[in-house]
Amino acid sequence: MNFDKELDAKGLNCPLPILRAKKALAEMASGQVLRILATDPGSVKDFAAFAKQTGNELLSTAEKGKEFEFYIKRK
Amino acid sequence: MNMPTDQASLDALIRQRIDEILPQKIEELQASKTPSMTIIATKGTLDWAYPPFILASTAAALGWNVSIFFTFYGLNLLKKDVSDLKVSPLGNPGMPMKMPFGPDWFKGIDWNKFLMPNIIQSNLPGFESVATMLMKQTIKNNGVASIEELRALSQEADVRFIGCQMTVDLFGFTHDDFIDGIEYAGAATFLPQAQQADVSLFM
Numbered sequence: 001m002n003f004d005k006e007l008d009a010k011g012l013n014c015p016l017p018i019l020r021a022k023k024a025l026a027e028m029a030s031g032q033v034l035r036i037l038a039t040d041p042g043s044v045k046d047f048a049a050f051a052k053q054t055g056n057e058l059l060s061t062a063e064k065g066k067e068f069e070f071y072i073k074r075k
Numbered sequence: 076m077n078m079p080t081d082q083a084s085l086d087a088l089i090r091q092r093i094d095e096i097l098p099q100k101i102e103e104l105q106a107s108k109t110p111s112m113t114i115i116a117t118k119g120t121l122d123w124a125y126p127p128f129i130l131a132s133t134a135a136a137l138g139w140n141v142s143i144f145f146t147f148y149g150l151n152l153l154k155k156d157v158s159d160l161k162v163s164p165l166g167n168p169g170m171p172m173k174m175p176f177g178p179d180w181f182k183g184i185d186w187n188k189f190l191m192p193n194i195i196q197s198n199l200p201g202f203e204s205v206a207t208m209l210m211k212q213t214i215k216n217n218g219v220a221s222i223e224e225l226r227a228l229s230q231e232a233d234v235r236f237i238g239c240q241m242t243v244d245l246f247g248f249t250h251d252d253f254i255d256g257i258e259y260a261g262a263a264t265f266l267p268q269a270q271q272a273d274v275s276l277f278m
Contacts, residue, residue: 013218015133019228022136040218053137 001060001071003035004028010039010067017043018050021072025056028074033059036070043068111140112274113265119151121160121210121222122170126278127152128225134274135232142235144265145257146242149278153238153253157222161207175212230256237264 007024009017017038024034036047044061047070051058059071112134116127127149131141145153151160164170172186214221220228230236240259243250250259258264269275 011218013220015129015136015225016218016220019132019136019232022232050137 001035002033003071004032006035006037008037009043010037012038013040014042014046018046021047021050022054025072025074030074032074034072034074036072038068038070039066041068043070047072109138109140110134110274111268111272112142112276113269113272114141114143114275115265115277116143116145116149116152117147117278119148119160121162121207122167123278124152124157124160124222125219125225128222128229130276131234132225132229132232135229135234141229141232142237142265142268143229144237144239146239150238150242150246150248150253152222152226153236153257155252155254157226160222161203162210163203164206165203170206172206172209173213175209175216226254230254 005024005028007020009020012020017036017040021034021036028034040046044063047061048058050056051072055075057073057075059073060069062069112130114127114131116123118124127143131143134141151157162170164172168187170187173184174182174186176182236257238250238253238257238259240261242248243259250257
């Protein structure tokens with residue numbers, strides 16, 4: 001999947017991946033896509049809830065071993 | 076449509092229309108309202124420093140309006156230097172005592188189960204410093220943010236920090252002891268905010 005910006009949140013724990021994602025999205029234009037890599041297992045539910053609450057669209061969630069990959073489209 | 080002319084029919088029609096329109100109207104109002112949260116932070120230990128800053132920074136990231144009212148020992152969380160925040164095993168039997176280094180089997184041991192009762196640990200000189208050191212290392216190992224970082228992120232995200240002026244006077248602090256960007260006020264400032272808030276938490 002194409003993306004405009006990448007955030008490496010590997011090794012970070014709650015709530016840092018969400019806070020960093022929020023910051024990254026704030027610097028992006030509407031419609032652009034952010035790719036996030038994380039290792040926090042809690043981030044799967046957290047990014048879904050974050051997307052729902054903020055109106056940014058969670059395009060996909062994938063699990064690769066101990067890593068998680070998210071694509072979020074800026075509102 | 077034939078407009079009813081008698082009072083009873085008119086009332087019935089109005090009631091029917093309200094029932095039809097109101098649910099959608101309420102939904103619109105709720106959707107347009109920015110959620111808000113107020114927190115009272117009353118504890119000044121390393122472990123209790125986390126919940127207010129984690130919840131405040133996360134709520135701000137979700138787009139909520141957040142304010143934290145720091146009172147009594149909670150004021151310690153606003154000091155310029157928070158490196159001296161401690162965690163105490165005294166009266167804190169839920170705290171696991173695990174080593175943040177060594178092989179996994181060793182890290183997995185909860186020494187509280189073998190070592191000694193909580194009351195004896197707590198009376199050992201230096202035990203609090205050891206417990207604090209272990210906790211700080213564990214925090215670092217797990218990629219958990221420092222209190223300074225979460226506090227700065229909260230401030231960046233416009234979380235309002237309100238310091239209890241009464242406690243400042245009571246404990247002999249000055250505003251100079253604390254970081255910038257704090258409003259000093261009392262209960263009368265906090266309560267109207269809490270009244271309007273969707274979430275209000277005491278910690």
